[in-house]
Amino acid sequence: MSIIKIILICIIIYSAAYILGRGLFPALKDKGTGLSLAGGLMVIFASFYVVTLPAVFLQDDENGMNVVMWVYSVLISICLIVSIVLTIMRIVRRKDKIFVAKPMLDTKETIYLALFMGIVLFQLFKAAFYAYADGDDAYYIAVAQALGSGQNSLYVHDPYTGEARGLMTRYALAPFSAWVAYFARLFSVNAATVAHIGMPLSLIPITYVIYNAVGEKLFPDNRTKKYMFLCLIAVFVMFSHYSYNSAEVFLLTRSRQGKEALANIIVPMLFFEILDISGEEEWKISNENLIMIILTCISSALTSVFGNVLVLIMLFFNFVYSFVRKAKWKERIKAAVPAVVNLFVLFLYAIK
Amino acid sequence: MVLDVLNKGFNAVTSSFSEFQGSGLIFILFLISIIFIAFGKREKNIKDMFVKYPVYVLIVFFAPIWYVYIYYFSDYEILYRILWLLPIGVTVCYVLIEVIYKLPEKFRTVGFVAAILLLVISGEYTYSNEYFSLAENEYHIPQIVVDICDETEVEGREIRIAVPDELLSYVRQYTNAIWLPYGRETLMGLGSGDSLLRSLLSEPVIDTRAVVEELRHYETPYLIVRDDTKFTESLADYDYVYVTSYDNYDMYMDNDTYYGIDDIDYR
Numbered sequence: 001m002s003i004i005k006i007i008l009i010c011i012i013i014y015s016a017a018y019i020l021g022r023g024l025f026p027a028l029k030d031k032g033t034g035l036s037l038a039g040g041l042m043v044i045f046a047s048f049y050v051v052t053l054p055a056v057f058l059q060d061d062e063n064g065m066n067v068v069m070w071v072y073s074v075l076i077s078i079c080l081i082v083s084i085v086l087t088i089m090r091i092v093r094r095k096d097k098i099f100v101a102k103p104m105l106d107t108k109e110t111i112y113l114a115l116f117m118g119i120v121l122f123q124l125f126k127a128a129f130y131a132y133a134d135g136d137d138a139y140y141i142a143v144a145q146a147l148g149s150g151q152n153s154l155y156v157h158d159p160y161t162g163e164a165r166g167l168m169t170r171y172a173l174a175p176f177s178a179w180v181a182y183f184a185r186l187f188s189v190n191a192a193t194v195a196h197i198g199m200p201l202s203l204i205p206i207t208y209v210i211y212n213a214v215g216e217k218l219f220p221d222n223r224t225k226k227y228m229f230l231c232l233i234a235v236f237v238m239f240s241h242y243s244y245n246s247a248e249v250f251l252l253t254r255s256r257q258g259k260e261a262l263a264n265i266i267v268p269m270l271f272f273e274i275l276d277i278s279g280e281e282e283w284k285i286s287n288e289n290l291i292m293i294i295l296t297c298i299s300s301a302l303t304s305v306f307g308n309v310l311v312l313i314m315l316f317f318n319f320v321y322s323f324v325r326k327a328k329w330k331e332r333i334k335a336a337v338p339a340v341v342n343l344f345v346l347f348l349y350a351i352k
Numbered sequence: 353m354v355l356d357v358l359n360k361g362f363n364a365v366t367s368s369f370s371e372f373q374g375s376g377l378i379f380i381l382f383l384i385s386i387i388f389i390a391f392g393k394r395e396k397n398i399k400d401m402f403v404k405y406p407v408y409v410l411i412v413f414f415a416p417i418w419y420v421y422i423y424y425f426s427d428y429e430i431l432y433r434i435l436w437l438l439p440i441g442v443t444v445c446y447v448l449i450e451v452i453y454k455l456p457e458k459f460r461t462v463g464f465v466a467a468i469l470l471l472v473i474s475g476e477y478t479y480s481n482e483y484f485s486l487a488e489n490e491y492h493i494p495q496i497v498v499d500i501c502d503e504t505e506v507e508g509r510e511i512r513i514a515v516p517d518e519l520l521s522y523v524r525q526y527t528n529a530i531w532l533p534y535g536r537e538t539l540m541g542l543g544s545g546d547s548l549l550r551s552l553l554s555e556p557v558i559d560t561r562a563v564v565e566e567l568r569h570y571e572t573p574y575l576i577v578r579d580d581t582k583f584t585e586s587l588a589d590y591d592y593v594y595v596t597s598y599d600n601y602d603m604y605m606d607n608d609t610y611y612g613i614d615d616i617d618y619r
Contacts, residue, residue, distance in 0.1 A: 145528050160534070162532065192492065245432045246372070278400055324400070
């Protein structure tokens with residue numbers, strides 16, 4: 001029964017992410033096949049952070065997580081309804097199509113795509129059926145377990161012992177485990193199952209969706225090259241244990257931890273956004289790009305406090321790069337604006 | 353003082369970099385790829401994102417500002433995460449594809465296979481990691497932990513249990529109803545993680561009286577130990593009775609504790 005619920009959780013994450021990405025960011029689907037999924041996931045992450053952060057600091061021991069469950073569910077439902085309405089309106093006005101027909105794959109493309117899919121399926125199989133013992137799970141999954149099984153106070157109980165010990169700011173400011181707990185509580189599934197099976201099955205493919213979008217940017221007119229590139233990336237990921245700390249090792253071993261989402265979803269997504277902006281003749285940030293970058297910045301805060309620092313490093317590059325590309329001042333300001341989010345979170349960390 | 357900051361910081365940053373690059377083969381490939389793009393590509397934005405951007409990240413990583421942070425906070429274990437910003441995989445694979453497409457068409461498949469072999473040789477297979485094992489259940493937690501927790505769990509209240517180090521990290525991943533007298537911080541020797549109980553349980557021959565006192569001090573009615581554990585006296589002398597065994601572990605329970613239920617399963 002748990003496994004059926006886990007499959008349901010994966011379907012819900014994919015569906016919600018796709019609907020949100022397609023509805024709120026219509027240009028994403030033209031930038032990369034399936035990129036709507038990644039864009040939608042940023043909405044899912046960011047809205048959870050916006051809901052959870054006040055709940056963490058309000059410290060309502062009676063209702064904390066309950067309030068998060070309700071408010072987040074309502075917020076996501078509203079976003080989904082708006083997305084569906086916007087998509088339908090665009091289709092009715094013939095500005096969008098339900099399915100966009102693409103040229104058939106030739107034999108080479110089919111072979112490389114099949115090879116790539118095979119490697120990814122193998123990775124998902126390993127994630128679902130093989131356990132990876134990681135010490136940090138003792139903290140992150142224990143938090144998810146506590147919140148998922150009815151505890152309402154957020155980040156005040158020691159996850160190792162169970163005792164109350166005051167707000168643990170560093171973790172409370174990056175409540176990714178609470179997001180895992182949300183699904184555990186919503187579907188009455190053990191948080192360990194959601195974390196160890198549900199999360200990798202939901203998040204690993206989204207990393208490849210972003211790589212696919214990067215591939216489309218690098219090889220815009222050659223699908224064979226793109227599929228070959230994806231095959232090589234998938235092999236690279238699988239043989240990335242050159243270091244215990246490589247981002248790709250985190251992808252295959254620790255997809256239940258916020259750090260993994262930071263390394264393999266947030267950072268590649270922001271990299272893609274900067275690459276996308278840099279590809280234009282005139283360097284400028286469209287409103288859709290700006291909103292997506294802001295959402296990615298908020299999402300980074302959900303995954304890890306240090307994620308704020310990483311994102312700021314990337315944003316600073318983008319800002320300086322806007323000078324190199326002789327962008328207008330308005331665009332430079334747009335490049336700097338998203339940093340406010342992460343600076344605010346780091347400010348909270350410093351004063352708490 | 354300044355020299356001390358520089359010395360400590362530089363050592364920490366370089367050792368962090370060295371740990372991250374592993375054997376260094378992937379980094380050599382990455383470096384070659386950057387040079388290839390710098391001199392072999394014309395697209396400005398590709399050059400900027402795959403040459404200037406990685407150089408910028410490396411400058412940030414080695415920037416002396418971290419030295420001060422390391423000196424004052426002694427926390428450099430997370431510095432490697434800055435290197436996550438390097439697009440290593442994308443850069444290397446992009447250049448490999450470009451090189452493959454410089455070959456005549458009939459050799460491209462061979463080139464592709466060679467590229468895969470190069471990645472395989474340069475890296476290390478993640479699934480060969482010793483920490484991977486076939487999952488024993490849907491929780492991806494050792495079954496013995498699940499069995500112990502199911503045995504000790506009492507509906508409607510928390511029960512504290514003491515377990516051997518190798519099981520400690522898993523208990524609260526499985527259930528929030530079981531509490532522990534000390535956590536992983538103790539195993540790692542961090543901050544407030546000192547525990548007399550853990551020190552006593554780590555002795556080759558455990559002082560029964562002292563352990564029982566500590567267990568009762570922490571209101572810990574269950575004790576799980578390896579079956580070859582030696583005690584100075586029998587636990588039964590202190591009213592800790594044997595309940596059952598799981599594989600190589602024995603479970604004892606404090607007869608003096610009120611559990612809130614009357615049907616504890618003595619075996």
